[in-house]
Amino acid sequence: MRSRRPDGWTVAAVVTAFFVAGPLIGLPLSFVVGSGHGFTQFSGFLPDAARNTVFLLVGVGAGTLVLGTGLALLVSFCDFPGRGWIEWALVLPLAVPGYVFTLFALGTLPAGGESIRSPIGAIAIFTLVLYPYVYLLGRAAFLGQSQALLEAARGLGLSSTRAIFRVAVPLARPALLGGTALALMEALADFGTVNLLGVHTFTDAIYRVWFIAFDRQAAMQLATLLVSVTLTLLVIERLARGRARYHQLAARGEAVAAVRLRGLPAVAASIGPLALVALVVGAPLVQLSVWAFGSIRDGLLAPEFAVSARNSLLLAVMSAVLVGGIALLLAYGVRGSRSRAATGAVRLATIGYGVPGSVVAVSVIVPLGWLDHRLDDAFGVGLVLTGTVIGLFAAYVVRFLALAFQAVDTSLLRIPDELDEAAHGLGADRLDVLARVHVPLMSAGLATAALLVFTEVMKELPATLLLRPLGGDTLAIAVWQATSESLFKTAALPALLIVLVGLLPVALLIRLSARRGPAIQPPEVPEPQPLAATI
Amino acid sequence: MSRRRLVALVTAGTVLLVAAFVAVVVATSGSGDELVIYTARSHYGEEQPFKDFASRTGNDLRLFGGSASELYERLQSEGGQTKADVLITVDAANLWRAKKAGLLQPVHSAELDRQVPRDLRDPDGDWYALTQRARTIMRSTKRVKHGEVTTYAQLGDPRWKGRLCLRSGTSEYNTDFVADRIAKDGHAATERLLRSWLANDPKFLGSDTDVLDAIADGRCDVGLTNSYYLGRELAEDPDFPVALEWADQNGRGTHVNLSGIGVVKGADQRAAAVSLMEFLTGRRQQEVFVRNNKEFPVARGVKPAPEIERFGPFKRDPIDVRRAGQHLEEAVRLMNEVGWE
Numbered sequence: 001m002r003s004r005r006p007d008g009w010t011v012a013a014v015v016t017a018f019f020v021a022g023p024l025i026g027l028p029l030s031f032v033v034g035s036g037h038g039f040t041q042f043s044g045f046l047p048d049a050a051r052n053t054v055f056l057l058v059g060v061g062a063g064t065l066v067l068g069t070g071l072a073l074l075v076s077f078c079d080f081p082g083r084g085w086i087e088w089a090l091v092l093p094l095a096v097p098g099y100v101f102t103l104f105a106l107g108t109l110p111a112g113g114e115s116i117r118s119p120i121g122a123i124a125i126f127t128l129v130l131y132p133y134v135y136l137l138g139r140a141a142f143l144g145q146s147q148a149l150l151e152a153a154r155g156l157g158l159s160s161t162r163a164i165f166r167v168a169v170p171l172a173r174p175a176l177l178g179g180t181a182l183a184l185m186e187a188l189a190d191f192g193t194v195n196l197l198g199v200h201t202f203t204d205a206i207y208r209v210w211f212i213a214f215d216r217q218a219a220m221q222l223a224t225l226l227v228s229v230t231l232t233l234l235v236i237e238r239l240a241r242g243r244a245r246y247h248q249l250a251a252r253g254e255a256v257a258a259v260r261l262r263g264l265p266a267v268a269a270s271i272g273p274l275a276l277v278a279l280v281v282g283a284p285l286v287q288l289s290v291w292a293f294g295s296i297r298d299g300l301l302a303p304e305f306a307v308s309a310r311n312s313l314l315l316a317v318m319s320a321v322l323v324g325g326i327a328l329l330l331a332y333g334v335r336g337s338r339s340r341a342a343t344g345a346v347r348l349a350t351i352g353y354g355v356p357g358s359v360v361a362v363s364v365i366v367p368l369g370w371l372d373h374r375l376d377d378a379f380g381v382g383l384v385l386t387g388t389v390i391g392l393f394a395a396y397v398v399r400f401l402a403l404a405f406q407a408v409d410t411s412l413l414r415i416p417d418e419l420d421e422a423a424h425g426l427g428a429d430r431l432d433v434l435a436r437v438h439v440p441l442m443s444a445g446l447a448t449a450a451l452l453v454f455t456e457v458m459k460e461l462p463a464t465l466l467l468r469p470l471g472g473d474t475l476a477i478a479v480w481q482a483t484s485e486s487l488f489k490t491a492a493l494p495a496l497l498i499v500l501v502g503l504l505p506v507a508l509l510i511r512l513s514a515r516r517g518p519a520i521q522p523p524e525v526p527e528p529q530p531l532a533a534t535i
Numbered sequence: 536m537s538r539r540r541l542v543a544l545v546t547a548g549t550v551l552l553v554a555a556f557v558a559v560v561v562a563t564s565g566s567g568d569e570l571v572i573y574t575a576r577s578h579y580g581e582e583q584p585f586k587d588f589a590s591r592t593g594n595d596l597r598l599f600g601g602s603a604s605e606l607y608e609r610l611q612s613e614g615g616q617t618k619a620d621v622l623i624t625v626d627a628a629n630l631w632r633a634k635k636a637g638l639l640q641p642v643h644s645a646e647l648d649r650q651v652p653r654d655l656r657d658p659d660g661d662w663y664a665l666t667q668r669a670r671t672i673m674r675s676t677k678r679v680k681h682g683e684v685t686t687y688a689q690l691g692d693p694r695w696k697g698r699l700c701l702r703s704g705t706s707e708y709n710t711d712f713v714a715d716r717i718a719k720d721g722h723a724a725t726e727r728l729l730r731s732w733l734a735n736d737p738k739f740l741g742s743d744t745d746v747l748d749a750i751a752d753g754r755c756d757v758g759l760t761n762s763y764y765l766g767r768e769l770a771e772d773p774d775f776p777v778a779l780e781w782a783d784q785n786g787r788g789t790h791v792n793l794s795g796i797g798v799v800k801g802a803d804q805r806a807a808a809v810s811l812m813e814f815l816t817g818r819r820q821q822e823v824f825v826r827n828n829k830e831f832p833v834a835r836g837v838k839p840a841p842e843i844e845r846f847g848p849f850k851r852d853p854i855d856v857r858r859a860g861q862h863l864e865e866a867v868r869l870m871n872e873v874g875w876e
Contacts (some may be wrong), residue, residue, distance in 0.1 A: 034711055045871055111754055112745055114738070158652055198703055211604040212705050212867050314555070319551050370613045376616055383616045435541035470571060470599055470618055481600060486742050487576060 010342045016238045020398055024365035030220035049205035055119050057184055058223035063127030064183040068134025069176055076142035077164055079148025079258040080269035088372030090273055093280040094132045095502030097459040099192025101125055102494045104284040105487035122199045126187045128366035130235045134179035141175035147257055174240040191462035202226040203356045223359040232352045264463040291492030300490050302478040313473040319396045320450040327404035327449055331412045353402030357463035364395045368404050400456050403450035411445025451505035458501050476507040569595035570807045574623040575603040584820045594807050603629035603707050610638045620802035626707040628689055628714055630795045631860025634661040642809055650816040655833050662797035665815055666830035669762045670712055670790045672780040678756050687782050699737040700746045700755035703874035711792050714866035718858035728872045738779040739876040750777045765807025766829025766842040781849035788850035
């Protein structure tokens, strides 16, 4: 029998959520406390940042939507030579962080990459590396649609092309919108790409106000504005996801049969996506390898390269376990109680996703620094929070908890309550249920959560830049520092490692999903599967 | 999975995690007896003097890189508990700022006083210059004649429309330059100067090296960079098609900034820090800075790099450290207002 009093899981979830969301919720305080004139003093940064950010969002939104949807339509409704593996190859750009592609482009294009040092250039780069979000969600939605529905449309006199655009695309609208929102959040959170390209967006303005003008308060105020934009995107994404559920339920039945392409269209369908992946993943890999080899030969490696690699690995592994564990705790808190308190708390705790690393850093360092000095005053222990990796872990938890939570929560949601009750009925206690029912059913979700956090931490730049402790340089920092000095060869080896490591989870994601084509989901936006599909 | 296995797994995982956590915290917190240096100087190719110091004295050094403003902010938030012993900046205004915020402590050493001229050190001994850096006009040797552009103001001449390259406005070199102008010429005159430059639709590039490369391959004709970047290009390729013009020789002279070093307040390793300062400002290491980096030395009697010396002697306009420091914020705001990206 399920108990009604708030249990330990719920309390733990609420407390955790409070700590995770606290720093971000505290941001608006920057408007009321302190000197109070920071905003007017640096409002000069605002119009430029707002204009560039809006332009970037519109461009990236349109770019990823068109490219991602187009590719998803192609692989879902058409059959062509190589389709089987091209549809997975199209996911690979997820492994290339924007700033690594920027490094590649700046070092390869003529005239120092001048042609891409503009908002348009930034839009092009973001579109190329972020379209997989739309592609993955779109593909899952298309493959989940039923053949019967399309046949009905055809029966009503539509050509198959028109049937796709009049029925399939509108039905997939929530998924496409959700994918675009995710791509936009990534673009909004980016710091490295826009900074290297000299495009003055919000994240760049926050950095400039904080570090060039030394106005932390104004930085926090700008951050507050940026977070509100991000939250809007998050709401759009969640609404879209909510609707996706009904759309999917409405479209059950036999899966769609693909149209076999022949002749020129078939060749184009094979070569087009291939060229795209070659440009976004293949070319950077080759160029970075050449540079990396050159840097080893000429002794141009970044100083303490080995230390950076070790740090990256350690931080990534430990964050994966830590953030995954907290996500599991929260997911159980919600499942255990179904109380409003727990659900609300989790919602709060997961707003950090899509909030730029620099904003997370600003919002974490202020309260943590305060606490640190109080602790030091009281116990004389030195700066145990901001002076060590603890501050960095705090930022990673705030930033990536949502990512891990959604992966864990999805797999937990797929386990029906009836299963728990059946197990209880057979005399199992709660721990038994966890050990013998939940863990085996959730192992894929847990692995996904850990892997996602692992790669995100590997490539995370702004928060690491601002919060890394002494001796805590990472591969991403090495790439960034060398690229800012136009030392592309030196930047190549760490960048290459980041991409290669990033390919692992993408590959695993593909493997996990390959068994059941339609089930592949980017874990950020899980669409709850109908129960029948999981039992 | 059995319940016992789960409990064992979770326990083992937790123990491992905690152990790794402690290990990482300890590993990244450093031991107490190493000399911790917060340096804004480039990581690349400039670490040799530090390595030499480490091997000569047996001190363990730990370099922590970042822009001067990032390091300042970090020192500020670490307060008295910082592990840093030494702060090195590549500009004067951030030294002044650190001194004003009480982040540095005075150092007195006969050797330092002998090696560093009075006008290149803080009157209270809070910081000492390591090297000097002239920020001046660069021109293409192919498209711009010697003497065609000789003052900072002339970079605002409409004839350079679309032909001027500038480094991004976030660079300390540029913010210090503007702050020093505001201090000496006033806000209005500086704003006029910047607006005349910006009216030429300059290309904004990421580094001084990018500016020189842009001039060399014809994307720009003139630009503004520190002289040693040209020295490095010329050392690699004597035919590099860019030359410098010493700016404002009939006026106040060419803007000269400095890279400086100071001991952080509360440093555990004060003695080692002072001997590092003495070491770096000594004749031998000054020669290394000149030879490797083509910067101007602070030590007397050390000759400048031949790649730069060939442009002849020049009249210097040393940065007014105190007043440039005071005007730094104003400079950042002004640059943003006029659109210096």
